[in-house]
Amino acid sequence: MDWFAGWFGSADFGVARFVLQRGIAAIFVLAFVSGALQFPALLGEHGLLPVPRYLARVARPPGPTLFRWRYSDRLLRAVAWTGAALGLTVVAGLPQRGPAWVPMLVFASMWLLYMSIVNVGQVFYGFGWEILLLEAGFLAAFLGSDQTTTPAITLFAFRWLVFRLEFGAGLIKMRGDPVWRDLTALYYHHETQPMPNPLSWWFHHLPKPLHKVEVLGNHVAQLVVPFFLFAPQPVATVAAAVIIATQCWLVLSGNFAWLNAVTIVAAFSAVAIPAAPGATPAAVPGAAPGGPGTPGWFAVVVLAMGALMVVLSWWPLRNLFSRNQVMNGSFNRWRLANAYGAFGSITRERYEVVVEGTTGDPGSGPWLEYGFRGKPGEPGRMPRQFAPYHLRLDWLMWFLALGSPGLNWFVPFLNKLLDADRASLRLLRRDPFGGQRPDWVRARVFRYRYSTWREWRATGDWWVREPLGDFVPPISRGG
Template sequence: MDWFADPGAWMGRWVFTRGLALVYLIAFVAALRQGRALLGTHGLTPAPRYLERASWKRAPSLFHLHWSDRFFAGCCWTGIALSAAALGGLADRLPLAGWMALWAVLWALYLSIVNVGQIWYGFGWESLLLEAGFLAVFLGPAHVAPPVLGMWLLRWLLFRLELGAGLIKMRGDRCWRELTCLNWHHETQPMPNPLSWWFHRLSPGLHRVETLANHVTQLVVVFGLLAPQPIAGAAALVIVVTQGYLLISGNFAWLNALTLVLALSVVDGRWLAAALPVDRPDELSSPTWFVGVGIGLALLVAVLSVAPVRNMLSPGQRMNTSFDPLRLVNSYGAFGSVTKVRRELVVEATDGTGPDAVWREYEFRGKPGDVHRRPPQWAPYHLRLDWLMWFVALSPAYGRAWLLPFLGKLLDADPATLRLLRSAPFGTDRPAAVRVLVYRYRFTTRQERRETGAWWHRNYEREMVAPLTADDVGVRVR
């Protein structure tokens, strides 16, 4: 059975599972803090209403058995406790069966949340976390030799993730082929971070270098992952660098952090051991039954990979698509097209009526609003409402199911909804009316930044939702 064990990957597995545990922890905390307002019984898109029309086969979830806001919170707290235990190393002290049970529960809990999460959980990094989390079940604790097949499945996931992202760009917006997409991307990405203004102000030549480096990594270097060490490790280090660059230039939830952790699992264990003072057990076991489970897993992934690979090679490639309800093997990709103009929704409220009413803005936690507020750092935490507001600015269809209920919650000064925001103009008092305006935003120039201190410049474009009071009915988003 020695052929099925890879002691040299021990450090790679250690880094991956600790990093994965941290991402799980962040994901469950985000679900706990935001879930009641978004998915709760009285949320914007109530999960109980969704469960009435979604079958178990279509959306497998523990919440088919029972739903209550308290039960949802209990699942989140369970996920937080288990991921914290894994992060702290307690999972590595468990017997093999205990390790597998802990990671399987984490996966099942998060799958249950994602499968009732509706539009709020329709992001590629949700499927990435679930796929990586499922593979972690079969990697084994510290005293078990890392399985060769299990570690190769991590490589396969990273390979599909990077190559899929590279191909979608080459097939998508022509600016990727012209090496000009990053002239706009740092400014128009869903949620810029504190350094995005500086990255946007790089010269066009450096933007071309950024884009070219991305293409080389995702379309050329990525094939090095399939080679033996040290070539695979060197290719993985290149991916680590590029993902680190993306981490410091924008807020993309845990997409870049988890990709970086996946890449570290491929780095040569000797290099990791030189950088991390972690002691490996002297004796590593490799139970025969565990080897058999690993072989079965590899066969399952091979079969389920057919559809994602066909999609990846297809001229009509779809981004971030799951082909099975358990999200075991998925297709990935991001930013096949780049927005050239940034539009933001500004939600306002007034406590008066008539033409002399004074309108004041709601402040969101992450998305641009006040032009003098520096874009904040939130990743790897995910602000779901802020992200969806960016999509609604692109097309009102993204808000069809929840935007007007959201405005209704603001009119009611709903405490759970207000906790999603940074501030409300009238605190916990109910406003008389709310409205939604569309502004065009752009980063200030260096001169404007020096003269005004503002990070953004904005111009009013139109009204998306006319003033709405609690008594209004039949309001439509235009």
């Protein structure tokens, strides 16, 4: 059965499995910690969009969830910290030392636990990287352990994931905003992206011809290179390296939660490092025929997973060639074989909603500004680096400024500020009232732009902002 072992897996992908398992597990840890620290304030029993109220309103959640029958903040935290602990064991390499069913069970548990959170997370969990992490976590369950070869079918499924992610993003850009087609998208993107990082200002001020080169390089990386992930080695490894380098460039220029991190890790599925001559995987005691290090049951399970993904892939494949291409959507309740994409349109101007409070008369103030952790606020504050950690409130504030519906959670947020709610205030960087209740709060809209080189040298400000008017006029408790 040596031919089967050679077909089923290869020792050349030991490094790929190492990176995939530990990398995806580490991102799961971040996601679970984010849930434990942010979910109760946003969606908990007394949150902005309480899960119990949501579950009472919907016929059924969009997918399976442990909270379908009962939700409590204590149970949420137990789920989140359990998931984080499981992820840490994989990062440490503990489950991988056992039979293949051990890491399979750990990854399946993380997948189900995180899916339980996502499926009741409503708008705060409506991001493409949530379903991306779920799909990657599911596939990682079929990578085997140190006692088995790395299954080629699982690696192919990961490459198909990266292909959909990159090629889908490339198509949505070309079908969407004309600035992607005339190569001018980066004239605006670094300034108007959801959450700039410390280098975004510098990227924005690069020469415009270089911005066009960046966009052209992006098109090559997303529309051409992904096809070579399925080519023979070493071409597939080179394609993966190009994708990884492109994603690292995006990491340097912005905060996109764990979108780039998952893409980088998943791209390692195409990276082959030849094993030392004569090296073979360790045989599994009692394994059924299927080649050294390949138990028969494991081969059957991986083949079944591959068949499932082939069937489920019909919908995202059809979506790629549809004029009405869906961006970041699931076609089944299990969040597998999803459609991906990002920045199909680019905003030309940046708007920000600034939240203020006062203990004085609303007509005269003084009005003091609440400080958010990641989103732009005070002009003199340099943007910070938070990715791959995800600041959910800050991201929703960006969508709010674009005109996306959000008053169902934003007005409750203002009421939490009026009550000086501690859980809500912990989501912020600065409370100007030191934990005391303001008498009034309001939200105003500003137009933001990056300062020029001359303005930055003169004032040290990273932003220049212009007030445009009230978003929510002054309100008081009970008002």
